[in-house]
Amino acid sequence: MTPYIPGTQPPYDLPLGRFLSPLRPGVISQWLQSTTTRGTWIIDPLGSNPALPLEAARAGYRVLVTCNNPILALILEVLAAGPKKEMLQSILADLAGMKKGEERLESYVQGLYSSECPGCGKVVPVQAFLWKKGEKVPYKRRIRCGKCGGDGEFDVLSSDLQKIETIEKTSLHRAWALSRLGELDKEEDHAAKDALDMYLSRSLYSIFTIITKSEALDLTPEKKKWLYALLLSVCDEGSSLWQVSGSRSRPLKLSIPGNFIENNLWEKLEESIGIWSSQPEPIPLTHFPDLPPEAGGICISHGRLRSLLPLPDGLRTDQVVAVFPRANQAFWTLSALWASWIWGRKTLQSMRSGFERQHYDWHWHAHAIRNTLSPLLRMGKDFRIFSLAPELTQSFLLSVMVGGQAAGYRCESVNFRADEADIQMQFVPGELPDEIKLGDLKAILRNIVRDHLLKKGEPANYIELYAVSLTSLVQSGRLFKDPLELSTELQKLIEGALGEILDDRDFVKPYGSGSFESQRSWWLMDDKDCEDPLSDRIELKFLELFRQTESWSVPNLETKLCATFPGFLTPGHILFQALLDSYTTADPTQPGFVKLRPEDNDDSRNADLLEAKKKLQKVGGLLGVTTEGENPVFWLKAGNKKEYAFYLTTQSIIVPFLRELTRSPVKNGIVVFPGGRAGLLEEKLHRNLHLAEAAGQLHFLKFRHLKELSTFTKLTQDKWTDQLDKDQLQWSSPRQISMLESMPDSDLYT
Ligand SMILES: [Zn+2]
Numbered sequence: 001m002t003p004y005i006p007g008t009q010p011p012y013d014l015p016l017g018r019f020l021s022p023l024r025p026g027v028i029s030q031w032l033q034s035t036t037t038r039g040t041w042i043i044d045p046l047g048s049n050p051a052l053p054l055e056a057a058r059a060g061y062r063v064l065v066t067c068n069n070p071i072l073a074l075i076l077e078v079l080a081a082g083p084k085k086e087m088l089q090s091i092l093a094d095l096a097g098m099k100k101g102e103e104r105l106e107s108y109v110q111g112l113y114s115s116e117c118p119g120c121g122k123v124v125p126v127q128a129f130l131w132k133k134g135e136k137v138p139y140k141r142r143i144r145c146g147k148c149g150g151d152g153e154f155d156v157l158s159s160d161l162q163k164i165e166t167i168e169k170t171s172l173h174r175a176w177a178l179s180r181l182g183e184l185d186k187e188e189d190h191a192a193k194d195a196l197d198m199y200l201s202r203s204l205y206s207i208f209t210i211i212t213k214s215e216a217l218d219l220t221p222e223k224k225k226w227l228y229a230l231l232l233s234v235c236d237e238g239s240s241l242w243q244v245s246g247s248r249s250r251p252l253k254l255s256i257p258g259n260f261i262e263n264n265l266w267e268k269l270e271e272s273i274g275i276w277s278s279q280p281e282p283i284p285l286t287h288f289p290d291l292p293p294e295a296g297g298i299c300i301s302h303g304r305l306r307s308l309l310p311l312p313d314g315l316r317t318d319q320v321v322a323v324f325p326r327a328n329q330a331f332w333t334l335s336a337l338w339a340s341w342i343w344g345r346k347t348l349q350s351m352r353s354g355f356e357r358q359h360y361d362w363h364w365h366a367h368a369i370r371n372t373l374s375p376l377l378r379m380g381k382d383f384r385i386f387s388l389a390p391e392l393t394q395s396f397l398l399s400v401m402v403g404g405q406a407a408g409y410r411c412e413s414v415n416f417r418a419d420e421a422d423i424q425m426q427f428v429p430g431e432l433p434d435e436i437k438l439g440d441l442k443a444i445l446r447n448i449v450r451d452h453l454l455k456k457g458e459p460a461n462y463i464e465l466y467a468v469s470l471t472s473l474v475q476s477g478r479l480f481k482d483p484l485e486l487s488t489e490l491q492k493l494i495e496g497a498l499g500e501i502l503d504d505r506d507f508v509k510p511y512g513s514g515s516f517e518s519q520r521s522w523w524l525m526d527d528k529d530c531e532d533p534l535s536d537r538i539e540l541k542f543l544e545l546f547r548q549t550e551s552w553s554v555p556n557l558e559t560k561l562c563a564t565f566p567g568f569l570t571p572g573h574i575l576f577q578a579l580l581d582s583y584t585t586a587d588p589t590q591p592g593f594v595k596l597r598p599e600d601n602d603d604s605r606n607a608d609l610l611e612a613k614k615k616l617q618k619v620g621g622l623l624g625v626t627t628e629g630e631n632p633v634f635w636l637k638a639g640n641k642k643e644y645a646f647y648l649t650t651q652s653i654i655v656p657f658l659r660e661l662t663r664s665p666v667k668n669g670i671v672v673f674p675g676g677r678a679g680l681l682e683e684k685l686h687r688n689l690h691l692a693e694a695a696g697q698l699h700f701l702k703f704r705h706l707k708e709l710s711t712f713t714k715l716t717q718d719k720w721t722d723q724l725d726k727d728q729l730q731w732s733s734p735r736q737i738s739m740l741e742s743m744p745d746s747d748l749y750t
Helices: 027-035 051-058 070-081 085-096 105-112 158-169 172-179 186-196 201-214 221-237 265-276 329-343 345-351 362-379 394-406 438-456 462-476 490-502 534-548 554-564 573-583 602-623 655-663 675-687 689-695 703-710 717-726
Strands: 041-044 062-066 114-116 123-125 128-132 140-144 151-154 259-263 285-287 297-301 319-323 384-389 409-417 422-429 508-511 521-524 551-553 584-586 593-596 626-628 633-637 641-648 668-673 698-702
Touching: 027 051, 027 319, 027 384, 041 051, 051 062, 051 070, 051 297, 051 319, 070 221, 070 285, 070 297, 070 329, 085 105, 085 201, 085 221, 085 265, 105 114, 105 201, 105 265, 114 158, 158 201, 172 186, 172 201, 186 329, 201 221, 201 259, 201 265, 201 329, 221 265, 221 329, 259 265, 329 345, 362 394, 384 394, 394 409, 394 422, 394 462, 394 490, 409 462, 438 462, 438 490, 438 521, 462 490, 462 521, 490 508, 508 689, 521 689, 534 554, 534 573, 534 675, 551 554, 554 573, 554 593, 573 584, 573 675, 602 626, 602 633, 602 641, 602 703, 641 655, 655 668, 655 689, 655 698, 668 675, 668 703, 675 689, 675 698, 675 703, 698 703
Parallel strands: 041 062, 041 319, 062 297, 285 297, 319 384, 641 668, 668 698
Antiparallel strands: 114 123, 128 140, 128 259, 140 151, 384 422, 409 422, 508 521, 551 593, 584 593, 626 633, 633 641
16 A cells, blocks of 8 residues: 655645645655656546646656646646746737837736825835725725835725726726627526626726737747736736635635735736746647657647547556546636637637536536546556545545546545545546445444544544545445436435434544534544554654654655555644654754754753753752652652652653553642643644543643752742642643743742
């Protein structure tokens, strides 16, 4: 079984990236390098993310991509050509110099967005206007003044409103936008108008003006393609799907945010040069049936894979790689609209489906996946599909799993990263003979959920339990009688059964209080046979790896950890990052490598533990108690009654202390640990609310605060107790863990 391949963070940043499934650098190439030799053919039957073929080709493979969305194909072709910044700038300069009336096009379009700077009074371009959905006028304008340096959001002027009014009076741009669509049937027309509603008048007018002027430019076919790329960015930046708040929104539906941005489209046109010229070097790209060189390259086919089969002999392969995209109504509908604007109605013919697919539910998606994957079987039985499905949701996973099974594939392996809801799967040709009796669903799912939680040793969230349940089902039998008749009821059946199980308070206990399933997690009522918490096992493995090898490259380290905990136990990236932050430091001798912090070497930590023990004795002395024991160290009060148990550790693993404390008559358990472990422990408790609940009975004392305490000559019992009670660790309040740190010394030691 191939373990999860983490790749490197962050994911590729591509033009129109917010509509694409995120793909992390290194995942595709690492998969290919571990399974096949360079120069081999790879098939990307979905063509859903241009980063996939680009990375594979750069790694020395030849990739056949089928891509029936001309917008995605354009992105791939231009990025493969890797135009230099200067080349795109020269096209833009030609465009800027076109005449609109007496004016240069650039100043004409900039003029549509110009306004008086409140700082210096000069008329300057506005970066953006901010709107509230449904209102007739913007509520703010964003200015970064090139003249006086003024920068901020300011009230809108009446002259700004006049400009908008003037544009709204002309209907030219809307007539143009509709005429580019040509003849549409009723349903298509409806969808096209919905898409058009995503544009404010001025945005549409700018797009219309820029595109119609650009048509008069005399360019080579290659440069024309690059021009189209820039125009595509303008079409995207011109929609009202840009949220004002900072979060990176990933629109799936044509729905205008409550507060949205109207961009200055000339400025966005100039800015887009950066991302289109971001590729390191060109990649050979051919159009089927022309083939790229053996050293690596991309062969693109704009049709469907079905029409290419059987593949020519030279193109035989056993490697299929696919990034499943989420069903994205916004992207497909806008793609059709943009294709019509950029290329006119001829190209739209191939994209009409963008206007047809109005019901993007799991059932539609499952059929689409089946239709894409089933023709591959004509290549024979000797291949596998390495598939990625980032940003998983229940219905998305259901369509992938059911669509794959209906196409005639078995899901051979699954790796799932719970914190990102990211899944990597391998499908191989082959069907399962037995159909699952869906009547027994509840009993089956209950066992799956119990097994998973016992193995994980930690609560799991809904999408994780759903993914475990569904993949186990799919791996054990068929979910339907006839692949052509997928039941729309399937989703209700599975989610209903899982919901009932999770509502059974004799079986599981819920944590978290959010109204969203994603904010809740579940743990077993009967957990006596469970493993140690997964995150603790990951921490121990992490430390073991540094005992084996002193210095690690970060991607190798993460890959190694993922290989140790495959399947549904795949370590989360956030936990990995917390381990890195807590334990490691950059290796000065090797860039990109990390090693344990000097203070986390075994020797210095052993010294810390000895030191802590001495300090406890000293502080105990201040309070007049007797100290006893190695670890835990006990403080004994009058009558030799054990009052406090101090558990000394250099890690963030507290479960053994909790177990011991439960068995012990001592009431006060205090974990004495390095301050550098606090962030890691908080991250664990944040993920594991079951543990966080139990951890409520412990106190936490950092080495360095213990040291501070020990330097004092006076400490009253009341003050000590008082402060420890206030120092209860609560993951939800990270402040509290550093309580002792932030407390004014005078308050504690009086
Ligand atoms: Zn100014």
